[in-house]
Amino acid sequence: MQFEGAYLEDGKGWSIWDTFTNFPGQCPSGVMVHENATDTIRLRKGNVACDFYHLYPQDLRLAKRLHAKNFRFSVAWTRIFPKGDGPVNQAGLDYYSKMVDTILELGMVPAVTLYHWDLPEELQRRFGGWNSREIVPIFANYSATVFNALGDRVIYWTTINEPKTFCWEGYGTGMHAPGIRDPMQVANCSMNVLYAHAAAVKQFRKIVPGGKISMNLNAEWSVPFDSNSEQDQEAAQRKQDFEVGVYADPVYFGQFPDSVRARVPYLPEIPDDLARDLAGSFDYFALNQYTSSYAKYSDGSDSALGRCDYDVTHTGKDGLILGEQGDSGWLYSLPWGFRKVLNYVNDRYKPAEISITENGFNVKGESFMTLDEITHDTQRVKYFQEYIRNAVEAAVYDNVPISNYHAWALMDNFEWTDGYSKHFGVCYTNFTTQERILKASARYLANTFAPAK
């Protein structure tokens, strides 16, 4: 969705993000994608985006030129099953098969994500998408179809990207597609994500015996607002429980965290059969890490899965701001927070390996800058420099088993509800000409990951 465009080509079906962007304000929440340019109709939508669908051979060469060793992409469910299930669209499978071949020919390692939020619209209409258990066998069937098509060449897989983000924003706040505001549906979504992951992994073991699979979880580091306050310390842990623990604890420990069970009465327990299926279903831990925040105790009348009994703030007790601010309201650069999160995940879950599947930054005010200013992205260079150093320190001094690092993102792309107003690329994308122009951060990563001479 964020890169491909070609939203109706070669048999692709309609996704909930196609609806959200092409019918602005018509979802239940009434939320509209941000428009920041003159050509607002085109820019609100992901219909064209980076046109990666057509331009991927040159974009993959670009990644290779920047010394990328790994290339992560997601499969659009609607290209494989235009209506979510039913007849398979061979053109979609062929497309991703060629993509994998191209990545391998260039000597890079592909990592495939099956679900990065673009649910087939038909499944949302038929039974409410992730709100219904009906999604589980349908997701497993879609996954099996892709495993069969690419499993002979792809080792690294993830089923679902950032369930916390899309369950909460899609079904809780309505800020993302399908634009629903119902805390109950956040709980259903989270539960169904776990069932769907477990069902997909069962297929995976049969079809791709040598492969490795996981789920991409996003984790912030959480600093107690007042380090002397026990309540704030507990709030910081609670934030990890609600954001990471909801998905990782059932996999590693067979149950939701206690703090979550105590506070979300309408969240069911993990039944034994699900716990059994989830056990061992993360061959590695796929971590998306961007930011950190202060956690502060609040008596939380807002008792939903997305946020509970804690407040998040970016300004600390003495007015101290936690790291340098990015362009997105939630994004603050706290390099040592990265090392903390890596250690937190390693200590709590003891994964065999951690693959960093996303890490990146947007520069404050970038969409209002001249091209010259954009390409001199000192703040982003500094972010990568310090974050990568902290990952290396985690690996070397703390013995955290980090196996891969994927920067987010190769180029500016469609940033969900922020449309084209927020830029995470290390290459600038000209959305009119589809030209990619290297920013300093692209050269920085290229130098950092260049093979030793």
Ligand code: PNW
């Ligand atoms: C991720 N947070 O979302 C998504 O996986 C990407 O699709 C997206 O483009 C990228 O990060 C940048 O936003 C996140 O609050 C959303 O920490 C929120 C957070 C982290 C990642």
